[in-house]
Amino acid sequence: MTASFRYVARNLGRRRTRTLLGALGIFLTLSLLTAIQIGIDSISVSYTDLVALQAGKADLIITAEGSHWLQPKPFAPAEIETKLKANPRLRGVSPRLMGIVQVGRGDTEHHAVLIGLNPARERELDISGLSPDPILLKGTCAVSRSLAGRLKADKETELSIRSSTTGGTSAMRLAAVIDRQLILPQEVKDFIVVNEDAARSLLAEPERVHALAGAFRDSRASYDARDLHASMLRLKEVGETIAADLGMNYDVRLPKAAAIATFQHFTSPLRAVFGVFAVLTLTVTGLLIYSIISVAVEERIREYGVLRTLGAKRRDIFGLILGESVFLCAMGVIPGVLAGMLVARGILGLVGLIMHAEGGVITLVVSPATLWLTLLAGAVLSIGSAVIPAVKASRWHIVDALDPLRRGQIRHETRPEGAASRPLLLGGLALSALSVVVLFILPTAFLSGNPSLIGTVVLGLLLATLLGFTLVAVGVLPLIEWCVMAAVGWAFGPSAELARRNLVRHRRRNTTTALMFILSISLVIFVASLVVLASRTAMNMVEHFNGADFRLQSEFASGEDPKSNLARIEGVEQVAEARFLRGRTEQGVAYDVVLSDLVGMKQLWIVPFGVDANIGKVLYTDRIQFAEGGPAAFAKLAAYQVPAKTEETGPAAAPPLILSLSAAEYLDARAGDTVKLSFRLGAERRDGRFRVEAVCGAMPGFDNFRSRVANAVGSGILIPLASFKQMTQTAPAEAILVRYFLKAAPGEEIQQTVAKRIREESDVRYRFGVKSSLEQKRTAKILYWVTQVFFGMVLTVAVLISVFALIASMATAAIERRWEIGVLKALGLRRSHLFRMFLGEATVLTLSAGIAGGLIGFTLAYLFALQAGMLMEIPIVFTMPYVTFLATFAISVAAGALAAHLPTRHLLRKPAAEILRVEV
């Protein structure tokens, strides 16, 4: 064993450059993969600590059934507290009260949400959702920074608080300004916090509460980051036990557990993506090792023949070659894993510094599983890459191995009778495997609803497609090389012909290099295309979902008319209103609307929107996808008036309707057809006939306008507001939801001002969620740049590895062709011509592989985007990532030049005799 180890070690030492290149390639790959894996692990673990920043510290929140922070329902806590006292998992609960109040200072008064709580109890249970955590003595309060700014109030300022509902008043001294709250939705900017007694007095609730916030015993153990899924199941069980105990009248929520479940939902597909990226990177590195070992074996085939004459068996040769690969990989794997840990520590430290300002920290977690996984990856890499060269070397006939002139010339074996046809077997196996995945595994994955499983299967198929395209590209590479040589061959002078012939002669060995490069470039272009696509799609999706400059949706119907108030805001040009029905009221009354043809052959449950005359002026009409009809349909909707019924008039003309494409296809309805709408409101039913004026595949602001028949159920229609009101006359106010679309004057500053004023004047009072297209596009842009930077870094490393692999491959090729170089020099070829010969070969190879890889990556991204757009029914605008494409070209050319120069620079300087001297 020691002698074999010595032999292997000395062989690696003999070719130091090649060994270094191989080890460095593995080092880069393993350090990158280790760093990413550690990063994901650390974030997952730390997330359980950071989740409180988003969901609040309370482990559970108990409210009355149907209670909402806008309309909180009070309940008596005594019964619940008694029941919960016996629960061994619960440490305790703390009361919370909520309501809408007006906070004033001098002549200024603003609406705000009141939060009443017991600060001491919350501190005791460590569930305070406020930062900083106020003390709240008698007669003091804390307000949000936004409200403080509006009131121009500082600490010690005297404020007056008045409840809109009870009329209760109170004067308080401002004790603290709150920067962050985790009790209400984050859109709520104006809030005031008082102690429990003050809240009870203001809200006239001497005994009841609006919520109970609770803490689990041993919180740390409940959120076990090593197995988030099991942790969530345990917490869910606890929550369900409590909910079952309390009965149907109460809602129990686990905000932190829900946040972690959402996080897991997000990280699972991320892990699947990382898995695919890891497989691809390891494949490229594996090809590098294969290339290095192949050439090493080729160099030493005679040596192996000699060893066999001395008594070595085939398996001894096989073992020596595998041992060399394992040794080589170990030189890269172990330092790579260590470097990955250091890199992860560095990056997480940086992130932690940034996050520390937010009160959080990310702990570096290096799990044994990660270390084992990376070591296993290294082992598979080392053994997998060397198996084929080792098998080939051990199968050489001794006489052929000893005599280079005989190699490959003499046929020794004929295929024995009964031997299988390998290409047919492999082809058949590949097709069968693919069919099994598509027929059985894919539907099962989609039906499971598990995003991680779906993501893994889809990404696996994507990978298979990528590999398939790559193999096709390698197959047609000679043609591409021919074209590239025809285009750029002139640059290499008389050496171009030599380069062309060498490309043909060394086709087999260049295949590995080409494969590496094509895989890497296609991955880079694919990811870059998707990143550009995602950013553009994100912008389009903002306009698609919002529909207009602003979209406001009221959760609860209000007796007031906010539309005219909104229209009065400076900067607002138009306001449009759309009304629709809630599916079911609090009392459980169902509201269904069914669309059918006039003979009732087909019926479809839909969601109708009653829109006013301004809708066509406010929406982003360029985003509307008309399948039939056009913008004139909006004019008809605007112009429609419900006719007065008299005895003299005949049947009224059917009101106009804009139908979604999916519904139209389902019902086989076209523009000009008349359809029947049936409003079923509990026991009541109202039917009406409508005329289809237009059919649309997409309608901005109304995301249920869909184009695929499979999504027809629940799709949307637009009818005149007057018709909608007529059809829903008997529906209670609480059943109607209202959506407002605002068009603002152009200009970023004006739109920002409008957003601010809407929130200031209308937010709490009208209980709106305000969505500003400008603000959301800004967020999308920031996200775009962040993902660009992140993916740019990752892809740079991927490209570096492939360039590296290319240089290593060309270096080994140069070594292999020493003799040829020596002979050419002896025949009189100049150094410059020799260099241009290598340059020509390398550049044509890399350019061809780069073109092939770019086309594959782009095609794959386009197909992926097309499919995603079809499945998700989101507007996809695909753009070629020109910058990345050009950069890839430039990298290909540079890589080719480097690959030609670096390995040959010493060799070409040597005299021919020195090169030709037989190596003993």
Added chain:
Amino acid sequence: MSEIAVQAENLHKSYVLGATAVGALRGVNLTVRHGEFVALMGPSGCGKTTLLNLVAAIDLPSRGTIQIDGVDLSRLSEDQLADLRRDRIGMVFQFYNLIPTLTACENVEIPMQFKGVGRGERRGRALALLERVGLKDRAGHKPSELSGGEQQRVSIARALANQPALVLLDEPTGDLDSATGKEIIALLSDLNEREKVTLLIATHDASIAEKSTRTVRLRDGQIESGTPKS
């Protein structure tokens, strides 16, 4: 051990080279007794190396049989052939074929390593063999640090590592100058006379033939004559 070291009967060897079938050996019969020093001579392409390769069990005949020490090679499995090469046959090549990354001593140790000889014993025997060929003081040198003659001596020492019944040499002086070649021939002659090492040498070198006990001449894949020395 039988008296006969090598018994080849009706040996034929053909190659398919491209589209042509080449008959390298055509019905060769050869007997070599233990202790003999046999020189195989003939023009280039007559089949000397082919015959040597078949006797060395590194190639298989198209037809005919070979027995080494009474063992029919056609009945042996591949592993058994490897063991035979390790234990009973030593081979010396024209271009030495030493492992360049190993020292002279380590090269000599290789066959013993495959046999499983312990490190200490291996090292002792290797040094003794190197001393026998006059290179003990060069034991720690790599092949690139040795002259052609020295490398060939190391190759001979390696061939003797497991005390084989038979040593086969293919043009051992082909790559050496005449003076060095003479030294090698003298060494081989000495090995044969003193230690009764059976030698079968394929060569163009007439001085080897002079030292041999028998010369076998080949032409066009057949034995032309096999004159013993008087």
